[in-house]
Amino acid sequence: MNRAEKAALQLQAVAVLRMLKETRTYEELSEVTGLPAGDLNRYVNGHVLPGTDRASEVVEAVGRDALADELLARVEFDDEGYVDNSGVVFDQSFLDLVAPVAAETFEFESPDVVLTAATDGITLGAAMASFFDARLAYAKKSKETAVEEFIESRQRLASGIELTYYLPASAIDAGDTVLVVDDLIRSGETQELLLDIALQADADVTGVFTLIAVGDKGMERAREITDAPVGALTTFE
Numbered sequence: 589m590n591r592a593e594k595a596a597l598q599l600q601a602v603a604v605l606r607m608l609k610e611t612r613t614y615e616e617l618s619e620v621t622g623l624p625a626g627d628l629n630r631y632v633n634g635h636v637l638p639g640t641d642r643a644s645e646v647v648e649a650v651g652r653d654a655l656a657d658e659l660l661a662r663v664e665f666d667d668e669g670y671v672d673n674s675g676v677v678f679d680q681s682f683l684d685l686v687a688p689v690a691a692e693t694f695e696f697e698s699p700d701v702v703l704t705a706a707t708d709g710i711t712l713g714a715a716m717a718s719f720f721d722a723r724l725a726y727a728k729k730s731k732e733t734a735v736e737e738f739i740e741s742r743q744r745l746a747s748g749i750e751l752t753y754y755l756p757a758s759a760i761d762a763g764d765t766v767l768v769v770d771d772l773i774r775s776g777e778t779q780e781l782l783l784d785i786a787l788q789a790d791a792d793v794t795g796v797f798t799l800i801a802v803g804d805k806g807m808e809r810a811r812e813i814t815d816a817p818v819g820a821l822t823t824f825e
């Protein structure tokens with residue numbers, strides 16, 4: 589590990605500790621990590637950085653399960669089963685922690701472009717793109733002004749309403765590898781549109797990732813369209 593990689597790891601560990609600290613006392617954080625509460629206080633407040641051994645323990649100990657638990661604690665369901673996930677998609681630092689875990693868990697190849705759908709997919713897309721050092725592209729439900737050429741994909745939804753997503757044609761080049769991400773997959777209609785946009789761009793899809801799958805229908809729909817890995821951090825029924 590070179591100096592820059594060590595520094596990145598140390599800062600990632602601090603970010604993990606800060607996220608865990610939001611809902612815990614230092615004593616509780618000490619129980620979770622096995623580190624002394626006084627040291628944790630100094631790390632969380634930025635006075636001292638954890639050594640690289642400690643840093644890698646913290647980062648590795650907080651794997652998929654810890655993030656999935658944290659996700660569960662941050663979302664709320666209404667009476668009709670709709671999810672309020674603003675506690676997650678408004679928190680860029682939390683999403684920055686998800687990216688390395690998602691990459692490792694589902695073994696996504698590093699893509700040229702991360703593709704998502706406006707609006708709520710954008711912050712996760714930015715975290716994933718930053719982690720992979722890839723470009724970010726987001727399809728929108730309206731045409732951006734002054735852009736001349738778009739890839740567009742339209743679908744009639746179960747409700748009968750037509751939904752169209754537009755992506756500036758310059759955002760994905762033919763032959764690019766593309767990782768498709770979104771905050772939530774339920775019916776899979778949005779994924780179908782995004783995967784169709786990738787297909788129209790002559791790109792290769794390397795995976796599909798979502799924070800939350802509501803049921804399995806939308807995930808199955810994505811699996812029917814692509815052979816690449818399709819994964820969710822958490823599934824709710």
Ligand SMILES: O=P(O)(O)OC[C@H]1O[C@H](OP(=O)(O)OP(=O)(O)O)[C@H](O)[C@@H]1O
Nearest residue numbers: 706707708772773774775776777778806
């Ligand atoms: O699997 P599906 O049934 O297609 O649902 C998933 C989509 O629904 C939500 O977006 P929404 O359409 O609410 O737009 P927003 O991000 O602008 O809120 C969510 O961000 C996904 O993009």
Ligand SMILES: Nc1ncnc2[nH]cnc12
Nearest residue numbers: 669670671672772774802
């Ligand atoms: N917030 C949400 N909760 C559940 N299903 C959805 N489908 C689209 N948005 C949703």
